[in-house]
Amino acid sequence: MKKIEAIIQPFKLEPVKDALHALSVQGMTVTEVKGFGVQKGIREVYRGMEYQVDFIPKVKIEVVAPDEKAQAIVDTIIKEARTGRIGDGKIFVYPVMEVIRIRTGETGENAV
Amino acid sequence: MNTGDTAFMLVSAALVMLMTPGLALFYGGMVRNKNVLGTIMQNFVLLGVISIQWAILGYSLAFGPDVGHLTGNLDWFGLNGVGFEPFKAYAATIPHQTFMIYQCMFAVITPALITGAFAERMKFSTFLVFMILWATLVYDPVAHWVWGDGGWLKNLGALDFAGGTVVHINAGIAALAAALVMGPRKGYGGHGDGTESFIPHNLPMTILGAALLWFGWFGFNAGSALAAGALASSAFTATHLATAAATLAWIGTEWIFRGKPTTLGAASGAVAGLVAITPASGFVGPMSAIIIGILAGVLCYLAVLAKPKLGYDDSLDVVGVHCIGGIVGALATGLFASKLINPAGGDGLFFGNPGQLWVQFIAVAATLLYSFVVSLILFKVLDLTMGLRVSVDDEVAGLDLSEHQEIAYNL
Numbered sequence: 429m430k431k432i433e434a435i436i437q438p439f440k441l442e443p444v445k446d447a448l449h450a451l452s453v454q455g456m457t458v459t460e461v462k463g464f465g466v467q468k469g470i471r472e473v474y475r476g477m478e479y480q481v482d483f484i485p486k487v488k489i490e491v492v493a494p495d496e497k498a499q500a501i502v503d504t505i506i507k508e509a510r511t512g513r514i515g516d517g518k519i520f521v522y523p524v525m526e527v528i529r530i531r532t533g534e535t536g537e538n539a540v
Numbered sequence: 541m542n543t544g545d546t547a548f549m550l551v552s553a554a555l556v557m558l559m560t561p562g563l564a565l566f567y568g569g570m571v572r573n574k575n576v577l578g579t580i581m582q583n584f585v586l587l588g589v590i591s592i593q594w595a596i597l598g599y600s601l602a603f604g605p606d607v608g609h610l611t612g613n614l615d616w617f618g619l620n621g622v623g624f625e626p627f628k629a630y631a632a633t634i635p636h637q638t639f640m641i642y643q644c645m646f647a648v649i650t651p652a653l654i655t656g657a658f659a660e661r662m663k664f665s666t667f668l669v670f671m672i673l674w675a676t677l678v679y680d681p682v683a684h685w686v687w688g689d690g691g692w693l694k695n696l697g698a699l700d701f702a703g704g705t706v707v708h709i710n711a712g713i714a715a716l717a718a719a720l721v722m723g724p725r726k727g728y729g730g731h732g733d734g735t736e737s738f739i740p741h742n743l744p745m746t747i748l749g750a751a752l753l754w755f756g757w758f759g760f761n762a763g764s765a766l767a768a769g770a771l772a773s774s775a776f777t778a779t780h781l782a783t784a785a786a787t788l789a790w791i792g793t794e795w796i797f798r799g800k801p802t803t804l805g806a807a808s809g810a811v812a813g814l815v816a817i818t819p820a821s822g823f824v825g826p827m828s829a830i831i832i833g834i835l836a837g838v839l840c841y842l843a844v845l846a847k848p849k850l851g852y853d854d855s856l857d858v859v860g861v862h863c864i865g866g867i868v869g870a871l872a873t874g875l876f877a878s879k880l881i882n883p884a885g886g887d888g889l890f891f892g893n894p895g896q897l898w899v900q901f902i903a904v905a906a907t908l909l910y911s912f913v914v915s916l917i918l919f920k921v922l923d924l925t926m927g928l929r930v931s932v933d934d935e936v937a938g939l940d941l942s943e944h945q946e947i948a949y950n951l
Contacts, residue, residue: 472739473798475808475857476845479737 429524429537430498434489435461435517436509441487443508448491451504454540457490467515486517492524494537541626542633548768549631549638555759556645560587560652562752566807567656569746570856574938575660576741576948582655582667589668590648593675595619598647599640601680603630606690611681629689631766642763643683650679650707656856657715658722658928660738661935664943666926670918674714678914682710682907698903699877699886699896701775702764704819704869705907712863713908715854717915722928724853726935738855743803750807754783757814761821774881775821779814782821782833786813789837797845805841808861812840815865820873823885828876835872840865867904874900 436444441458448456462483469482493501502519510516529539564583568576590598596618604612616622619640627636651671655662685691686698686706693705700706727736740746761779765772790809791801816836817829824832843860854860874897877888887893922928929935934942941947 473800473802474738474740474804475802476794476798476841477738477848479739481737481739 429527429540430493430495431522431524432489432491432493432498432501432505432519433522434491434505434509434519435463435465435486436489436505437511437516438485438487440509440511440516441489444489444505447504447508448501451497451500453491453493453497453501455491459488459490461486461488465515465518484515492527492540494540541635542767545631545633545767545769546635546638548772549634549642549763549766552759552763553638553642553645555756556642556649556763557587557756559645559753559756559760560584560649562749562756563649563652564749565745566749566753566811567659567746567856569742569744569749570656570740570804571659572738572938573741573949574940576745576940577946578664578939578943579655579659581664581944582659582662583652585668586648586652586671589671590651590675591644593672594644594647598675598680599643601676602647602683603640603643603688606684606688609685609690609692609695611684612688633767639766646703646707646760647675647679647683650703650711651675653708653711653858653862654715654718656858657718657854659855660725660939661722661929662939663927663930664939666922666928669926670922673918674915677918678714678911679706679710682706682910685906686903693903693906696902697886697896697899699823699873699900700819700870700903701822701873701885702761702818704815704866704873705903708815708818708862708866709870709904709907710866710911712859712861712866713912714915715858716852716863717912717919719852719854719859721916721919721923722853725855726932728853740804743807747803747807750810754810754814757783757818761818765822771822771882774825777826778821778824778829779817781826782817782829782836783810783813785830785833786810786816786837786840789813789834790841793838793841797841808844808857809837809841812836812861812865815862816840816869816872819866819869820876823873823877823882823888825876825878825881828872828878832869832872832876836865836868839868863908867908870900870904871897874898 469480472479472481527539528535564580568580571579600616601612604616607613622636622640624635626632631639683706685693686700727734762772762776787806787809791805794805795801813833813836816832840861843864844857875888875890878891879887886896889897
């Protein structure tokens with residue numbers, strides 16, 4: 429099993445979610461996050477006072493899936509979240525040691 | 541006694557009351573989220589503190605029988621004798637008590653304006669003591685000079701329809717004293733190059749506050765006619781047009797200087813326009829009001845831009861908006877006032893009476909000097925006795941938690 433963690437532009441959440449639905453992904457977790465990468469920060473101006481804001485709002489998506497579906501999920505996120513400009517985000521893929529469904533106690537891929 | 545006038549003045553008093561919570565939201569949105577309750581509280585609590593001070597002592601000092609053209613005496617202590625009979629020297633057609641409670645709302649919002657200068661760092665206990673002293677020693681006498689029967693600036697012929705000197709210059713220059721004595725917030729760098737960012741945490745709250753101020757200000761300015769009639773209508777119209785013009789002037793100027801028109805700029809411009817038209821509202825025509833609004837929008841924006849170069853941390857720009865806006869308005873009254881609008885007022889420079897500008901200048905200078913000096917002394921003395929600032933740890937934690945044991949936004 430793999431965990432796919434993607435940091436994307438907030439306005440790309442809807443298309444990514446819809447595309448993952450179409451792939452019949454079992455579930456996902458979404459978090460509003462802030463951070464910086466190549467894009468660095470942005471400048472904001474309040475009453476003429478300029479501030480460098482280092483952390484830009486992004487959305488983090490986490491999906492856990494069987495190994496054979498992981499690549500398709502990654503490809504889908506890339507396809508939907510990409511604008512081609514700096515700031516599109518990153519995808520991290522991790523191995524998952526175990527999954528347990530709290531309600532039933534099922535484990536492994538059955539619990540995904 | 542006139543029931544129409546009385547109804548209008550009671551509604552106007554309620555409108556002016558709403559300005560203080562409006563100001564609380566205007567300021568509250570501009571601070572960081574750890575200080576929003578502390579900031580709102582510093583305004584809201586004055587509805588309590590100053591209203592009581594006003595009923596016991598303040599009204600008598602400001603409007604009571606004259607002593608040496610400088611202050612009222614204590615004959616009306618505890619509202620003694622302030623009853624239902626009109627007091628002809630102030631308002632001939634409404635109960636004296638109606639005039640008193642209308643003026644109470646002015647007394648409340650004026651010190652509230654100062655709170656923007658020391659936002660995010662003042663100790664609440666010292667704040668309360670300062671406000672009672674400032675209302676008693678600064679607001680009440682200055683109100684007497686300008687509006688009190690026998691006050692020296694009133695006798696001189698100074699024109700201040702709704703409080704350009706008494707309210708805005710008075711509070712604005714006290715704000716400068718506050719910022720100078722208090723020192724900057726921890727991490728403040730002036731150009732945004734400090735170690736901390738002072739980014740407004742909730743601008744929609746600020747816009748809502750500005751909108752409530754705009755709404756309430758109709759009571760402030762039109763109500764200052766003290767009767768429901770043509771003069772109130774004229775002041776209402778002047779107020780609205782100046783504010784509209786100042787809103788556009790501020791965002792237009794920042795569009796040119798900084799490339800983008802901002803919502804905070806629109807809200808700030810509106811307040812600058814409201815401030816500047818306040819002294820002039822009952823003396824000038826609609827086109828003069830628009831010019832005053834444009835002047836206020838541009839000049840107040842430039843004053844706010846200049847602040848970092850001057851080095852003090854007037855956190856929410858009380859000096860730039862209220863002091864400068866008040867001065868613009870008070871002097872503009874000396875230019876644009878016309879007896880065609882208000883026969884009981886005067887003519888300004890552009891209507892053939894250059895002397896009026898000089899009188900306005902004296903009123904501005906006297907208010908600046910008196911309020912600044914007394915405010916400076918009050919802050920210094922309280923700094924040495926009670927301490928003005930919260931501890932550094934408390935400042936880092938935020939006033940909401942350190943002063944009030946609350947958090948504004950819980951998950």
